[in-house]
Amino acid sequence: MDAAFRRKAYQKMLEWKRLDNGSSALLIEGARRVGKSYIAERFAKNEYKSYILIDFAKAPQTIHSLFETEGENLDNLFAVLSAYYKVRLYKRNSVIIFDEVQQCPKARQLIKYLVADGRYDYIETGSLITLKRNIKDIVIPSEEEHIRMYPLDFEEFLWALGDEVTYPLVREHFEKRKPLGQALHRNVMKLFRQYMLIGGMPQVVEAFVETHDYEAADRIKRRILKLYRDDISKFAEGYESKVYAIFDDIPGQLSKKEKKYKLSSISKKARMREYEDAFVWLAEAMIVSPCLNAxxxxxxxxxxxxxxxxxxxxxxxGLLVTLAFQDDSYMDNELYRDILLDKINVNEGMLTENVVAQMIKAAGHELFFYSRSDKNNRTNNMEIDFLIKRGRKISPVEVKSSAYRKHSSLDKFMDKFDSRLGEKFILYGKDYMEKDGVIHYPLYMAGLL
Known part of the structure; x- marks a missing residue:
């Protein structure tokens, strides 16, 4: 595989092919432009003798109709597909890709019978897979193995840069719990700041790798954000204005000290029950990652x-960086300059917490935080940025700046729940250390927790 597009999901796909051996279809879910179609086709080229890729976003109505009219005549279905796409199919050595399968629900429903037929393998890709309008009037097949695909994580970003050495070293120091040393830590933090600004959308990373130009990468990000806005107007019909309002307000919410989403910033009369569908839509599109209060x-x-x-x-x-300054030009986006110069202030702090959320999510954890508010005694107030399950224990995770002096919320949280907690972590801009029973890891190790 090309270094620029080496993805960890590929290994999961290999495991599916080996273990299931045709007994299920593989469904790859993810946000638009996250690389689903690319990896599905690359996998098909590498691992099968032949493949057919049906892009339901572009396929003519005659192809869509096939899955309604020929569902009981699979011989004819395969014959037409083979002729239309000019591809010879080989029993147990060909795969058919249903790209953007949410745009042809009848094709997804047919998976049950295609898998039972057993002649070929099937890979589906899609976004908004579980949205009501995309599963209306069909029976969801149980013969699906699901993979969720996210933007490139930090290690995949380094692979794209042609760096196969740095992250194994980072992992080794994480496991042995020892500092990297000033020079190496400084170098990794420089790479990590690049990752924060560029992000992990494959097209953006590719543009940066080819040009090393942040402005070129920013232009691609603006196109992706426009695509997301177009999708909102197309697929969130009836409540698109609410989705727009929530989406556009994300940078403002995250720039506050308390990052809980407050609908009052949109309208003083706004209520969660009125906006619930809008929150769900953004989460289903995998454009955002909700973090719930436990x-x-x-x-x-x-x-x-x-x-x-x-x-x-x-x-x-990376998309957050551009969304925060979507009305300004690249030259007016102060985040690029400040992050590259390692000048993290309150506003840039939103990026460090967001990138930690992104890495924790990609590592397989669900996102939770803890918040307690006591109006009668403010000293009881506390908020823990993230809670992650490690084994049978819950570990609190706080994200701090390098210059932080205390962790009062973490102290209060430990006093309240200590006997039931696992290890306690602080993620910050400095090298590894352990102090007062709290393990301090550099930010770039968030995905290893």
Whole structure:
């Protein structure tokens, strides 16, 4: 595979092919432009004798209709597909890709019978897969193995830069719990700041690798953001104005000290029940990553989640950088200059918390935080940025600037729940250290927690 597009999802796809051996279809979910179609076709080229790629966003109506009219005559279905796409199919050595399958629900419903037929393998890709309008009037097949695909993580970003050495070294120091040393840490932080600004959308990373030009990368990001806005107007029909309002307000919400999403910033009369569908739409599109308040981490994160209190992170931090200054030109975007010069202030702090959320999510954790507000005694107030499950224990994770002096919320949280907690972590801009029972990791190790 080309270094620029080497993805960890490929290994999961190999495992699916080997273990399931035709007994399921593989469904790759992810946001638009995250690389689903590319990896599906690359996998098909590398691992099969032949393949057919049906892009349902572009396929003519005659192809769409096939999956309604020929569902009971698979011989004819395969014959027509083979002739139309000019591809010979080989039993147990060909794969058919249903790209943007949400745009042809009948094709997805047919998966049950295609898998049972057993002649070929099937890979589906799509976004907004579970949105009601995309599954209306069809039976969801149980013969699907799901993979969620996210923007490139930091290690994949380094692979794209042609760097195969740095991250294994970072992982080794993480596992051995020892500092990297000043020179190496400084170098990794420089690369990590690039990752924060560029993000992990493949087209953006490719533009940066080819040009090393942040402005060129920013132009691609603006196109992706426009695509997302176009999707909102097309697929969030009836409540698109609410989706726009939430989406555009994300940078403003994250720039505040308390990053919980407050609908009052949109309208004083706004209520969650009126905006619930809009939040769900953005999460289903995988454009954002909601982080829910776990009100009682001792009984489990999922069991105590409170949907009405949430933080909303962009799924890709690079897109957040551009979204924050979407009305200005690249030259007016102060974040690029400040991050590259390592001048993190309050506003740029939103990027460090967002990139940690992005890395934790890509590592397989669901996003939760803890917040307690006591109007009668403000000293009882506390907020923990993230809670992650490690084994049977819950670990609190705080994101701090390099110059932080204390962690009062973490101290209060440990006093309240200590006997049921696992290790306690602070992620910050400095090298590894352990102090007062709290493990301090550099930000770029967030994906290893």
């Amino acid at each position: 009100t009682d981490p001792t009984v489990g994160l999922k069991l105590s989640e409170e949907y009405t209190t949430q933080k909303l992170y962009m799924a890709d931090t």
